[in-house]
Amino acid sequence: MAVAPLTGAKRLRQLLADPNKLIVAPGVFDGFTARLALAAGFDALYMTGAGTSISKLGWADLGVATLNDMVANASMIASLNPSVPVMADADTGYGGPLMVSRTVAQYARAGIAALHIEDQVQQKRCGHLLGKQLVDRETYYARLRAAVKTRNEVGSDMLIIARTDARQSYGFGEAVERLQEAVRIGVDVVFLEAMETEEEAAKVNVIFKGTYTFLNMVPGGTTPNMSVEKAQKLGFRIMIHPVICFQPIMDAVKKEFETLKSTGLCSEQNAAAGVKNAFNLAGLQECIALDREAGGKAYAAVGD
Numbered sequence: 001m002a003v004a005p006l007t008g009a010k011r012l013r014q015l016l017a018d019p020n021k022l023i024v025a026p027g028v029f030d031g032f033t034a035r036l037a038l039a040a041g042f043d044a045l046y047m048t049g050a051g052t053s054i055s056k057l058g059w060a061d062l063g064v065a066t067l068n069d070m071v072a073n074a075s076m077i078a079s080l081n082p083s084v085p086v087m088a089d090a091d092t093g094y095g096g097p098l099m100v101s102r103t104v105a106q107y108a109r110a111g112i113a114a115l116h117i118e119d120q121v122q123q124k125r126c127g128h129l130l131g132k133q134l135v136d137r138e139t140y141y142a143r144l145r146a147a148v149k150t151r152n153e154v155g156s157d158m159l160i161i162a163r164t165d166a167r168q169s170y171g172f173g174e175a176v177e178r179l180q181e182a183v184r185i186g187v188d189v190v191f192l193e194a195m196e197t198e199e200e201a202a203k204v205n206v207i208f209k210g211t212y213t214f215l216n217m218v219p220g221g222t223t224p225n226m227s228v229e230k231a232q233k234l235g236f237r238i239m240i241h242p243v244i245c246f247q248p249i250m251d252a253v254k255k256e257f258e259t260l261k262s263t264g265l266c267s268e269q270n271a272a273a274g275v276k277n278a279f280n281l282a283g284l285q286e287c288i289a290l291d292r293e294a295g296g297k298a299y300a301a302v303g304d
């Protein structure tokens with residue numbers, strides 16, 4: 001509920017202006033994970049499409065999520081602390097140039113700092129799964145042209161990130177050429193999805209010197225696991241860890257459910273925590289203070 005001195009997009013541009021800075025953004029997909037990432041003090045957040053698909057729809061990252069699903073989630077996450085930039089997945093842009101234009105306008109209005117548009121077909125999948133199909137170059141470029149034009153026309157500072165998934169089916173050369181044209185079209189950041197070696201990651205930074213480069217770190221995915229230090233050394237400017245919450249949540253919640261099923265009680269640690277930790281994480285005290293300062297009495301007795 002704080003009043004933000006800068007928009008997320010302006011803040012992201014300010015962070016990128018420091019050539020030595022690598023922006024590390026954990027993947028978040030709901031209010032809970034976003035609050036945890038904000039509390040941990042990250043410079044920026046990344047709204048993952050995969051996580052949005054699983055957490056909001058209960059389905060795997062296969063292009064099931066629509067523009068409405070994505071923009072509603074992104075908008076909620078960006079509203080929690082508008083001065084912390086939220087970069088968001090915009091998949092294929094959800095159709096042709098017209099639909100991409102609508103997507104970009106809606107993300108900009110939602111206060112998103114950056115979005116990425118890719119060149120997979122509508123029946124897309126996580127970039128680290130096999131069998132990806134791509135649209136041809138012209139179809140991809142039309143998506144990007146629509147994105148850049150709309151961003152400029154709505155007067156937003158939001159960064160447009162061009163993502164290509166061409167590495168898997170057409171090779172590194174095709175992926176590079178697609179991104180080179182993307183830069184000519186006017187995108188701000190290049191994202192070569194699913195690079196296969198550290199050498200490729202190094203080359204991307206040489207080839208695209210002068211353009212912000214983006215690294216997607218998916219453990220167990222196609223790209224070798226790299227530390228923040230390594231990514232910085234290679235020259236990347238933005239690094240996302242989109243699925244960082246998945247396994248920890250699954251492990252912890254599964255264990256707790258098993259405890260309840262087998263013993264009839266939740267764990268002692270859970271019982272001792274109560275609900276206040278989670279509510280405080282999600283702004284309980286700020287909400288009480290706001291109400292009190294405005295002269296309200298509704299939450300005076302809630303306690304801390």
Ligand SMILES: C[C@](O)(C(=O)O)[C@H](CC(=O)O)C(=O)O
Nearest residue numbers: 048049050061126127218242
């Ligand atoms: C970055 C990504 O688009 C996402 O939705 O977070 C995914 C992550 C994943 O599913 O592993 C992607 O890389 O396609």
